[in-house]
Amino acid sequence: DSADIGLIGLAVMGQNLALNIADHGYTIAVYNRSSEKTGEFMERCRQKEPSGERVLGFTDLKEFTRAIRRPRKIVLLVKAGAPTDRTIESLLPHLEPGDIIVDGGNAHWMDTIRRDRELTAQGFRFIGSGVSGGETGARFGPSLMPGGSPSAWAELEPIWRAIAAKVDPLSGVPMEGAAPGKPVEGGVPCTAYIGPNGAGHYVKMVHNGIEYIDMQLICEAYWLMKQLLGLDSGAIGEIFREWNGGELSSYLIEITGDILGQNDPSGSGFLVDHVLDAAGQKGTGMWTAASALELGAPANSIAEAVFARALSALKEERVEASRSLKGPDVQPISNPAEIIDAVRRALYCSKICAYAQGFQLLSEAQKTYEWTLDFGTIAQLWRGGCIIRARFLQKITDAYTRDPGLKNLMLDPYFKDVLHEGQNQWRQTVAIAVQNGMPVPAFGSALAYFDGYRSASLPANLLQAQRDYFGAHTYERTDQPRGKFFHLDWPTPDRPQTEV
Ligand code: NBP
Numbered sequence: 001d002s003a004d005i006g007l008i009g010l011a012v013m014g015q016n017l018a019l020n021i022a023d024h025g026y027t028i029a030v031y032n033r034s035s036e037k038t039g040e041f042m043e044r045c046r047q048k049e050p051s052g053e054r055v056l057g058f059t060d061l062k063e064f065t066r067a068i069r070r071p072r073k074i075v076l077l078v079k080a081g082a083p084t085d086r087t088i089e090s091l092l093p094h095l096e097p098g099d100i101i102v103d104g105g106n107a108h109w110m111d112t113i114r115r116d117r118e119l120t121a122q123g124f125r126f127i128g129s130g131v132s133g134g135e136t137g138a139r140f141g142p143s144l145m146p147g148g149s150p151s152a153w154a155e156l157e158p159i160w161r162a163i164a165a166k167v168d169p170l171s172g173v174p175m176e177g178a179a180p181g182k183p184v185e186g187g188v189p190c191t192a193y194i195g196p197n198g199a200g201h202y203v204k205m206v207h208n209g210i211e212y213i214d215m216q217l218i219c220e221a222y223w224l225m226k227q228l229l230g231l232d233s234g235a236i237g238e239i240f241r242e243w244n245g246g247e248l249s250s251y252l253i254e255i256t257g258d259i260l261g262q263n264d265p266s267g268s269g270f271l272v273d274h275v276l277d278a279a280g281q282k283g284t285g286m287w288t289a290a291s292a293l294e295l296g297a298p299a300n301s302i303a304e305a306v307f308a309r310a311l312s313a314l315k316e317e318r319v320e321a322s323r324s325l326k327g328p329d330v331q332p333i334s335n336p337a338e339i340i341d342a343v344r345r346a347l348y349c350s351k352i353c354a355y356a357q358g359f360q361l362l363s364e365a366q367k368t369y370e371w372t373l374d375f376g377t378i379a380q381l382w383r384g385g386c387i388i389r390a391r392f393l394q395k396i397t398d399a400y401t402r403d404p405g406l407k408n409l410m411l412d413p414y415f416k417d418v419l420h421e422g423q424n425q426w427r428q429t430v431a432i433a434v435q436n437g438m439p440v441p442a443f444g445s446a447l448a449y450f451d452g453y454r455s456a457s458l459p460a461n462l463l464q465a466q467r468d469y470f471g472a473h474t475y476e477r478t479d480q481p482r483g484k485f486f487h488l489d490w491p492t493p494d495r496p497q498t499e500v
Pocket residue numbers: 008009010011012013014032033034037077078079080082083084086087104105106107131132133134135
């Protein structure tokens with residue numbers, strides 16, 4: 001029992017997280033279903049990894065569990081879904097009451113709620129922890145979103161804080177420079193207890209939903225500059241690099257600058273111009289949108305981002321349709337610098353709406369699943385390590401620190417000012433796109449969310465009347481207290497009207 005912790009699943013995430021843990025001075029036992037991978041990983045540890053001697057490889061599950069100090073902490077980084085259940089089943093006979101299983105995969109939060117219930121009933125402790133940041137994040141500092149047993153969290157916390165991404169305590173900017181065997185010293189770790197059972201995995205899922213819309217917004221900005229202004233990818237890349245110096249500063253804007261400037265290895269032009277425009281998806285964006293629909297949370301832009309990927313995937317159909325369905329001719333633009341600035345404003349305003357939707361969804365979810373989420377902390381632990389890390393997350397933390405009961409991010413004074421100042425250019429951007437027949441579902445839906453949310457009146461009066469007309473679904477009246485419902489026997493030629 002010489003290992004501080006164990007880890008099962010030695011694909012890309014598991015290998016890197018194990019090395020991150022070892023880099024922080026912990027001894028870690030590792031196991032993988034197929035033993036060749038364990039062998040290959042142990043070879044990597046011996047040959048190349050400065051902390052490799054702290055990694056103990058096992059090909060037998062019983063020996064693996066025996067090597068871990070009790071109560072055991074065992075991290076799973078296996079494929080989400082049935083493989084996670086199979087792994088837990090195979091592990092349980094070798095565990096003792098009080099042992100802790102930490103699922104670091106992208107589990108659906110309802111699976112995590114179920115596993116938490118089942119494992120707790122058997123005397124084990126369970127943590128479902130979102131892990132964000134891909135391969136590099138896992139290796140040098142991910143954003144970690146743990147939910148589950150509080151006593152298990154107390155035991156896991158020192159390790160999770162050690163391996164998480166770190167941000168500068170003053171600026172909130174991610175601290176860089178970690179290398180194998182040399183983690184960064186100091187800084188605020190991007191992890192905190194999120195809440196019971198599935199709360200951590202839910203928050204990780206919403207992170208991914210926000211990632212979808214963040215990426216789609218950037219793509220629309222790129223597309224408008226390319227199609228409307230005729231700029232080449234390299235020039236647009238330069239614009240993103242410039243934007244990355246300001247309020248939009250973020251990992252996704254930074255990599256977009258790099259990607260757009262990348263030459264094609266074949267030597268002909270930019271790589272991005274040769275990449276097929278049919279997006280893939282693994283499902284966490286869809287889960288976020290589906291959850292929003294289920295909870296009645298208006299996360300329309302997050303859903304649009306998922307649909308935009310789905311529409312892009314119909315490549316052959318679109319190519320065929322482009323030959324018969326005609327839109328307007330693209331009008332020449334006389335003021336490109338102004339348009340570029342308008343697109344930047346549209347991007348920032350839309351991004352604020354997208355995050356407002358994400359947090360509004362979290363707010364609905366916590367009521368349904370009986371969690372108490374701390375939104376400021378959630379924004380804080382997204383500042384480093386994860387894909388949506390961005391300078392402006394500090395503004396979100398500040399907003400929730402100013403007012404922990406803030407109903408919507410757009411109502412915070414800082415964000416309100418940005419939206420007020422940017423809305424004319426945001427509208428101009430959407431209008432130009434629409435006039436020229438260019439799809440901007442993310443910009444447009446974010447604007448509709450802003451306009452809908454700030455409207456004291458909406459046409460749902462007519463909608464309620466329609467529902468009452470055909471289905472006797474009843475309506476409330478503006479001149480009566482809420483909760484009092486009326487139905488009209490809608491007049492027909494042979495029946496006079498009566499309201500009841
Ligand atoms: P994968 O998601 O590709 O999973 C591969 C691992 O799952 C291997 O260790 C494999 O064992 C194991 N596995 C499978 Br597949 N079926 C199994 C079964 N029935 N029983 C036991 N083990 C089984 O690996 P990954 O990309 O490293 O991701 C690991 C987890 O982290 C996933 O849940 C993923 O969603 C999540 N995640 C990934 C990223 C990322 O950027 N890749 C980011 C954040 C979170 P084998 O070697 O024997 O086949």
